[in-house]
Amino acid sequence: MSHHIMEFKDVFFRYPDGTEALNGVSFRITHGECVGIVGANGAGKSTLLMQMNGYMLPSDGAVTIGDLQLTKKTRLEIRKKVGVVFQNPDDQLFMPTVYDDVAFGPLNLEMSAERVKERVTEALQTVGCLHLREKPPHHLSGGQKRAVAIATVIAMAPDILVMDEPSSNLDPKSRRYLIRLLNGFNHTKIIATHDLDFILEVCKRCIVIKDGRIVADGSVSDILTDKVLLEENNLELPLSVQNTGRSS
């Protein structure tokens, strides 16, 4: 089960222009966990996510996924285990049809045409978009694009699913659908978002990042009820917590 573990040990990252985005980040996420990552804008969330599948390599420290330490050589292998769903679905759906987009990953894994078809069908069915497979991406609604973007990643059957602002720009119904969908996944889930109510419903653990450092790491019930901590990080109590507070 060790291949489901993600470990960051004292990770530093400096951008070419000198910005220090990560200043000694350490944590360990184990198989099946669902972790929310929150923080102010510019705190380092996106940079952190980009280390997770090797798009960027740490300037210092070590990132380990399962048995592999992240290096230039291992990142291709790591990308098979860690699937990242980015914030903007338009950036992720770049093929002529939905089918092509979902098949992109499996085809890069050099599977046979039948296996690819199986994977694509399964992935699309999971997100409820099988009927959209012949459509070009620009004919899809926002919620549909989001769902298909997720399908493109789970078609590669990653062990760990990383998502950046998954609920942004979604109408309440699509958002509810997404929550249900994620709760049905067995993958290890890492979700970076401002939507704290989303984290409440999907995650059990929460990490707070500030200025490239982890300032809190604990259970969702502890962290997302800590008003002081949240406000220090440009956040607020989740709306559902606020309302409960008011009504009592």
Add this chain to the structure above:
Amino acid sequence: MHMADSLLSPAVGAAFWAGTSSALAYSAKKCKASMDEKMIPLMGVLGAFIFAAQMINFTIPGTGSSGHIGGGMILAVILGPYAGFIVMASVLTIQAFFFADGGLLALGCNIWNLGIYPCFIVYPLIYRPLVKGRNTSRRIAIASVISAVVGLQLGAFSVVLETIFSGRSELPFTTFVLLMQPVHLAIGLVEGLVTAGVINFVYAARPEIIESIASARPLVTDLSMKKVFGGLLVVAVFTGGVLSWFASANPDGLEWSIAKTFGKPELPERNSRIEALIKSLQNKTAFLPDYSFKKAEGSPDSAEAGKSETSWPAIEAGTSASGIIGSTLVLVSVLLIGVVIKLLRRKGGRNRII
């Protein structure tokens, strides 16, 4: 301006398609050989960018009329000749399909006129030498304007040649040139200024972008003047060969149109003031006045010209009447077929085969 199918002959269209396809194939090969893979999505979205940018109008200073950019120069400068050409060709292709800009046969000419000149002639021979080593914003502006103007002049001149050699239009060479070149001078000026504006904008805002693309794009190390002229020579010979083959097959078509362009045999003409005025203008601006194409009366050439004149569609009144009746009948039947099919479809509902 885009070349149109209706002004084109199959010979000229095919010749330019041959040239364009070889250029495309060559560029694709060069890209595959030395281009970083991250250029693939970049080229794609830059094509979409040019497309979107062409839809934004601006007012041309001084005239009040609106215009839009072409994009060939910007692409050549940012992406280099090979990738730039492929992107420009893709933009023109989409325009040909979705906007019917010119047509499908003329697409070969248009890609040539608007893609080859900026990317393979103007960029390596004018822009790069001017900007090399000293790319200050002023240098870039000067280089862009000169490049865009020359590129567009070449493109416009090509349209003239393509039209003349197709023989569907009656516009004489000099008149056509006088119409096209000045207009495209102004357009070229604006295009150059916009190109310079965008490049300088990017350099000011994010200079590292241009550097990173420069290191990722296909290498141009062997695009020498020799190769460019060599390529042009091959195309010219090929085009000349194709055209003369067609000319020998259909003497009426090509020779007749060339004769029409450079010198008319005496014809019975309707007198009209406009006619006379244009004729005198033509004589005054005659290109190559002592060119031997002018057929004098009494010479064996003119006899043949006279023969070909009479053998030309000398349509008598009889055939013209049947022509009009026949045309009307055919048109009406064609329209009827269409209407009937539409009605059948509507009635057929779901159980339609056609």
Add this chain to the structure above:
Amino acid sequence: MSFDEQYFKLGYIDTLSYKNTFIHRLDPRTKVIATLAFVVTVVSFSKYAITGLVPFFLFPVLMFALGDIPVWFILRKVLVVSVFAVFVGMFNPLFDSRVMFSFHGLQVTGGWISFLSIILKFLLTISAALLLIATTSFPGICHALRKLGVPELFICQLLFLYRYIFVLMEEAMRMVRAREMRSFGARGQGLRTFVSLIGTLFLRTIERAERIYQSMLSRGFTGTMHIAKAYRFGGSDLVCLAVTGIALFILRTYDIVGIIGKQAERMF
């Protein structure tokens, strides 16, 4: 045409191309080859051809009817792009004044005939191109082109371009609207505003390309684009190609209008 109008028209024709009719279901290769053959045949007519061109209207009419394409929409587009051809063509009557024939006292010169010929050729070729894209999805056309030998890199480029046209147009549209709302009536803007608009759009495009590349890498991209699509070239495709080829040949070689016209004359 304003930006909004162009955006809408592009989107509309794109939607049309995904309809489900007999014509739409044909393999894209069939339609591309047939259209190209049609265009070349029409363009091969001499400059004075009129009656020969008339029967060719059968093809666009059939496409309209069988493909359920709105006629008025296509005709309007044809009109819009006719400017250059009409502009050049209209000089023909000025420069060619040989009287070709007279009909009930009206003298018709060669110039007018060749002008009319240009117009007819224009109507035929442009509607053929538009009908092709209206009945064939663009990825389908790309597939046909790929099978016809167009370089893989160029096909890739076309597909990417197509995919992001609408995205970029929307982005541009938002910027244009913002500019309009701060323009207080002045039509269009000076070059300076235009350049900063385009420049900003350019930067955003490059950043977008960066993000797209990122997601490509995340899904295992190693340099080759695999475009998987199965179009089946079927029996109806062969039939259509054969019928089109034969029809084009007959119409090009025989003066159908003349034959019919003479018959009609004989009857009266």
